[in-house]
Amino acid sequence: MLGFVSRRVMTMVPTIFLVSIVTFLIIQLPPGDYLDTLAAELSETGGLDEGTRRALEAQYGLGQPIWVQYWKWITGIALAGDFGISFEKNLPVNDLIWDRLGWTFAISLLTLLFIWMVALPIGIYSAVRKYSMGDYVATFFGFVGLAVPNFLLALVMMYVAFKYFGQSVGGLVSPEFIGEPWGRAKIVDLLAHIWMPIVVVGTSGAAALIRIMRANLLDELYRPYVVTARAKGMSEFQLLMRYPVRVALNPFISTIGWILPSLVSGEIIVAVVMNLPTTGPLLLRALLVQDMYLAGSLIFLVSILTVIGTLISDLLLAWIDPRIRYQ
Amino acid sequence: MSNIDTNTAGAVIAAETPAEAAPVLLGPWALTWRKFRRHRVAWLSLWVIGFIYLLALFGDFFAPFDPEETNRRGIFVPPQGIGMFVEGAGFQLHADRLKMQVDPATMRRSYAPVEGEVVPLGFFVRGYEYRLLGLVPWDRHLFGPVDPDEMVYFLGSDRLGRDTLSRIIAGTRISMSIGLVGVAASLVIGVALGGLSGFYGGWVDNVIQRLIEFLRSIPTIPLWMGLAAAIPLGWPPLRTYFVVTLIVSMIGWTSLAREVRGKFLSLRHEDFIIAARLDGLTDWEVIRQHMVPSFASHIIASLTLAVPLMILAETSLSFLGIGLQPPIISWGTLLKEAQNIRSLIEAPWLLIGPGATIVVAVLALNFLGDGLRDAADPNAH
Numbered sequence: 001m002l003g004f005v006s007r008r009v010m011t012m013v014p015t016i017f018l019v020s021i022v023t024f025l026i027i028q029l030p031p032g033d034y035l036d037t038l039a040a041e042l043s044e045t046g047g048l049d050e051g052t053r054r055a056l057e058a059q060y061g062l063g064q065p066i067w068v069q070y071w072k073w074i075t076g077i078a079l080a081g082d083f084g085i086s087f088e089k090n091l092p093v094n095d096l097i098w099d100r101l102g103w104t105f106a107i108s109l110l111t112l113l114f115i116w117m118v119a120l121p122i123g124i125y126s127a128v129r130k131y132s133m134g135d136y137v138a139t140f141f142g143f144v145g146l147a148v149p150n151f152l153l154a155l156v157m158m159y160v161a162f163k164y165f166g167q168s169v170g171g172l173v174s175p176e177f178i179g180e181p182w183g184r185a186k187i188v189d190l191l192a193h194i195w196m197p198i199v200v201v202g203t204s205g206a207a208a209l210i211r212i213m214r215a216n217l218l219d220e221l222y223r224p225y226v227v228t229a230r231a232k233g234m235s236e237f238q239l240l241m242r243y244p245v246r247v248a249l250n251p252f253i254s255t256i257g258w259i260l261p262s263l264v265s266g267e268i269i270v271a272v273v274m275n276l277p278t279t280g281p282l283l284l285r286a287l288l289v290q291d292m293y294l295a296g297s298l299i300f301l302v303s304i305l306t307v308i309g310t311l312i313s314d315l316l317l318a319w320i321d322p323r324i325r326y327q
Numbered sequence: 328m329s330n331i332d333t334n335t336a337g338a339v340i341a342a343e344t345p346a347e348a349a350p351v352l353l354g355p356w357a358l359t360w361r362k363f364r365r366h367r368v369a370w371l372s373l374w375v376i377g378f379i380y381l382l383a384l385f386g387d388f389f390a391p392f393d394p395e396e397t398n399r400r401g402i403f404v405p406p407q408g409i410g411m412f413v414e415g416a417g418f419q420l421h422a423d424r425l426k427m428q429v430d431p432a433t434m435r436r437s438y439a440p441v442e443g444e445v446v447p448l449g450f451f452v453r454g455y456e457y458r459l460l461g462l463v464p465w466d467r468h469l470f471g472p473v474d475p476d477e478m479v480y481f482l483g484s485d486r487l488g489r490d491t492l493s494r495i496i497a498g499t500r501i502s503m504s505i506g507l508v509g510v511a512a513s514l515v516i517g518v519a520l521g522g523l524s525g526f527y528g529g530w531v532d533n534v535i536q537r538l539i540e541f542l543r544s545i546p547t548i549p550l551w552m553g554l555a556a557a558i559p560l561g562w563p564p565l566r567t568y569f570v571v572t573l574i575v576s577m578i579g580w581t582s583l584a585r586e587v588r589g590k591f592l593s594l595r596h597e598d599f600i601i602a603a604r605l606d607g608l609t610d611w612e613v614i615r616q617h618m619v620p621s622f623a624s625h626i627i628a629s630l631t632l633a634v635p636l637m638i639l640a641e642t643s644l645s646f647l648g649i650g651l652q653p654p655i656i657s658w659g660t661l662l663k664e665a666q667n668i669r670s671l672i673e674a675p676w677l678l679i680g681p682g683a684t685i686v687v688a689v690l691a692l693n694f695l696g697d698g699l700r701d702a703a704d705p706n707a708h
Contacts (some may be wrong), residue, residue, distance in 0.1 A: 011537075014537065014541075015540070015541050015544060017543060018541050019541075022550070023553075026550075026553035026554065026557070029553070029557035030556070030557045031556070038567075084451075096670070143690060143693060143694070144686070144690065146689075146693060147534075147686050147689040147690040147693060148686055148689075149639045149642055149643055149645060149689075150643070150683065151646055151662075152662070152678075152682050152685065155662075155665065155666075155671065155678055155682075156678070156682070157676070158668055158671070159671050159672075159675060162668055162671075162672065163672070171409070177704075256340055257544070258543060261543070261544060261545060261546040261547065262546070262547075264546040264548075264549075265546040265547055265548035266548070268546070268548050268552075269548060269643055269647065270550055270647075272647060273666070280632070282649060283549060283552065284648075284649070286650070287553060287556035287649065288556065288649070290556075295553060298549065299549045299552075299553050300551065302546055302549050303545040303546060303549070303550075306544065306545060306546050307544055307545065309543055318374065
């Protein structure tokens with residue numbers, strides 16, 4: 001197990017290196033980014049004195065080759081946890097992002113739980129009652145769930161919630177709770193809001209997982225060991241839960257690897273539509289005004305955290321399924 | 328039939344009477360087609376997709392109005408119905424003539440039908456001039472008001488009084504073609520890299536597999552957002568279109584490359600491939616003459632399933648305002664009009680029309696791809 005863990009952790013190193021390079025390229029991509037503009041503006045107004053130039057050169061490698069700039073950027077992050085400055089807001093990136101990243105991953109993980117809670121019973125039902133009315137309904141909703149883009153579903157739900165239930169939409173808490181300390185009333189209000197992004201982001205993942213669960217369980221249901229257990233007089237429900245479902249459960253963990261990135265992606269788009277205080281709106285805003293150190297840091301951290309999430313799911317899978325760790 | 332090995336290139340269909348000695352031989356493509364025909368939902372989806380691409384090709388003919396034409400007296404008109412009979416005139420397709428009223432207190436617009444006046448509608452009516460397929464100048468439209476100066480909004484109008492139906496049809500061309508062009512790009516990358524990976528194995532395989540794993544392990548939306556946001560706003564629409572397509576196709580190729588690689592790996596040790604190689608065929612000849620034909624149908628199925636992903640990606644990016652930009656009409660830029668709850672409350676049809684179109688197109692493409700995949704798999708039943 002220890003060997004597997006160390007091997008798996010080692011494969012993360014090149015991934016993280018690639019993520020950092022891609023992120024840095026994105027930071028450098030816009031022609032005339034904020035750093036150049038800032039330098040140009042300062043020199044025009046005569047504000048670019050020797051001291052400011054030195055400071056910019058020392059911190060960002062202004063005017064030096066790109067690999068020097070990359071080296072300064074990545075060592076700043078790795079050694080000092082310094083992600084640079086948000087030029088638009090004139091604040092360190094560190095002050096702006098951590099709350100929002102926390103919410104993004106909180107919502108993504110809650111969505112994962114939601115997907116499991118929905119996909120497990122429905123998947124089992126559709127496999128056991130194959131070709132029944134319920135199975136057809138589940139399959140149909142599965143297809144529709146995959147076909148509706150996240151942001152469209154978010155818009156429709158906001159419309160319905162506003163028009164027919166009169167709920168305030170957008171945000172994670174009602175306007176009167178913003179900035180208030182956490183209390184019982186605020187938590188209740190949060191719960192009344194947070195289910196919407198969770199359902200919206202989770203629908204397509206749940207649809208996919210229902211289909212996987214159904215297919216896997218169908219493979220197991222007619223195996224001889226099931227027939228044997230049934231012949232020995234085990235009750236149907238106990239039999240189902242104890243053997244085939246347990247075998248079919250494997251993909252629930254192994255799919256975290258590809259579901260988690262898509263959940264984080266989905267959360268970012270839905271957050272823009274619903275105006276949630278998460279990574280999405282901040283990232284979009286930063287990209288539109290080319291506040292590249294803020295945008296780059298967000299892309300970098302979201303990717304790294306997703307890679308770590310995938311790592312955890314792989315380790316869990318290896319812990320549960322010995323076939324994987326001895327491969 | 329069970330003793331016939333359907334894995335071989337063709338299957339023998341037993342003749343119905345013993346007197347007919349010669350059995351009918353069907354090739355793999357014909358067998359796949361027969362199986363596909365039996366899949367009713369997929370067959371229906373093929374028709375739907377065909378119709379949508381027809382709309383994309385002859386959009387100007389199907390659109391009743393110029394999608395760019397604005398109308399100050401028709402801002403946020405709700406969808407109008409089509410009536411059949413006019414009192415005193417008998418059967419006559421028509422729509423109500425609307426009159427705008429502005430409530431002086433709230434400055435809210437509303438529209439009420441004018442009593443006794445209708446707008447007659449007809450088929451093959453004259454309208455704005457266009458070039459069919461970009462070549463033939465014409466001014467006929469499938470359906471619309473008989474008088475070219477009248478406006479009727481079948482699916483409502485937007486904040487500038489532009490016809491939503493015509494704009495959805497115009498957007499079909501961009502959105503559906505991005506799917507096709509993007510899939511073509513991912514086909515080239517996917518087959519090339521997947522083929523290299525599976526055919527040669529070794530370190531080539533290792534490098535390409537790590538690259539694919541990397542691309543799949545990071546959330547794609549923030550990455551595309553970063554790339555798409557770097558497109559300068561001043562670029563000509565055509566260049567923006569191609570760059571967005573390229574960005575979008577970056578997702579599609581990984582799954583395709585995996586599939587191609589898997590096929591190459593499993594085929595590499597099949598007897599007929601070894602035989603072909605022993606016969607002195609070059610690598611390229613083996614690939615082209617023996618390997619590609621044996622998995623081409625799978626590739627077509629996975630390509631079909633990749634098209635909706637690209638359409639959704641383009642729509643999402645354009646919706647966020649960092650993909651295609653508004654003078655270009657795509658389903659994503661149309662939905663951008665319905666972005667906030669205020670415009671949604673005032674004009675829900677701006678969401679319903681383009682939204683329903685996207686869902687139908689993506690659903691049909693998914694069903695079609697599923698049907699093709701089932702039909703291409705000789706072991707499925």
